[in-house]
Each structure stands twice: as structure tokens, then as C-alpha cells.
Amino acid sequence: MSFVKVAEASDIPIGKMKSIKMKDKEILIADVNGKYYAIGNRCTHRGGDLSKGILENNVVTCPLHGAKFDVTTGKVVSGPKIGPINAKTKDGIIYEVKVEGNEIMIKVS
Numbered sequence: 001m002s003f004v005k006v007a008e009a010s011d012i013p014i015g016k017m018k019s020i021k022m023k024d025k026e027i028l029i030a031d032v033n034g035k036y037y038a039i040g041n042r043c044t045h046r047g048g049d050l051s052k053g054i055l056e057n058n059v060v061t062c063p064l065h066g067a068k069f070d071v072t073t074g075k076v077v078s079g080p081k082i083g084p085i086n087a088k089t090k091d092g093i094i095y096e097v098k099v100e101g102n103e104i105m106i107k108v109s
């Protein structure tokens, strides 16, 4: 396992997020109050692109059916809503992040 540079810190302002592709992975990097977190970018429900959703503090909302994930833990905050049905989904994958200077790095296997 090693850390790989994936973005420049200056590319992701506080409260914003960005998706990156690395090998076969799509990863969402979010800046929550000046600290970076990384989770899988594809929603665990049906693969919605979380980078196209809304980030409020530490919670990202999937643009497809509204599932909410805590980007600091990957945990589901609330499941998808499809019409009157409240569905369930799995927690997201999280990645370890470190910052060196202006470089955001993610630990990959």
C-alpha cells in the first residue's frame, strides 16, 4: 500500500468536491472545513455520480435518489427515496488521505 498524488489542494476549495479516476477506481475527494476526505464516487445504491450531488458540511447527497453519505466515514446517513419507498444501501468505501504541501495523496493498494 502506498500513497499516490491525486489532486492539488488548490483545486478543491473548502466545501467543494471533485472526482478523480485512478486505475479502475472512481474516487470523490471532498474538502470539509479545510480537511480532505475520500470515498468511492459511485453511490452504493445504483452507481449515481456523487460528484454531481450536493455536499453540505460532511454529507454528500446522491443526485439520483437522494441517498446521503458521510464523507468522513463513508457511512449511510439516510437511504435512497424512490417515490414513497425508503430503500436501503450499503456504506461507501473510504480511502486514507494525506496532504503534503499542495498535494492531496490517497492510499491505494
Ligand code: FES
Residues within 6 Å of the ligand: 043, 044, 045, 046, 047, 048, 062, 063, 064, 065, 066, 067, 079, 080, 081
Ligand atoms: S443511485 Fe444513489 S441514491 Fe440511487
